[in-house]
């Protein structure tokens with residue numbers, strides 16, 4: 543198995559949409575992803591390529607001393623193999639080198655796998671956004687100081 547992390551380009555959008563829909567049941571959508579890649583100077587998006595196919599991604603912002611994780615997944619068939627940790631470590635290292643002091647993210651209150659990964663990486667609960675998701679679920683805002 544050959545894998546790498548590389549910058550996401552517009553030609554990856556269709557693959558990422560398919561992946562997001564399969565993992566989350568919905569996608570950020572072409573327009574938003576395209577705008578992020580082409581127009582947002584603070585957006586840093588990376589794909590995980592395994593055997594030349596896109597099998598995950600991490601979409602982030604770096605804006606001065608603040609970083610944010612916008613979206614993040616690994617394809618179901620490759621979950622639990624360390625790729626999520628690899629993508630997260632890659633971003634945290636980049637953020638640190640860029641002078642970011644704190645990174646925030648939102649996660650579904652029921653997403654124990656992701657919460658466990660974030661806590662293992664030093665993220666701490668900050669506050670709750672009640673009924674934040676379409677199905678009425680709360681979002682937990684987690685923050686990590688770098």
Ligand SMILES: CC(C)(COP(=O)(O)OP(=O)(O)OC[C@H]1O[C@@H](n2cnc3c(N)ncnc32)[C@H](O)[C@@H]1OP(=O)(O)O)[C@@H](O)C(=O)NCCC(=O)NCCS
Pocket residue numbers: 565613614615616617620621622623624625626627628648649650653654655656658659662
């Ligand atoms: C969250 C996600 C990106 C993690 O990626 P992954 O490749 O599966 O994770 P890794 O194999 O690198 O595991 C890293 C840590 O995640 C946690 N984890 C992974 N699989 C788990 C499982 N089945 N049960 C509990 N915790 C788990 C553990 O803390 C693990 O660390 P450990 O191996 O030291 O125990 C991936 O599971 C995913 O895409 N989930 C669906 C989408 C999602 O929830 N995205 C995050 C939105 S905020």
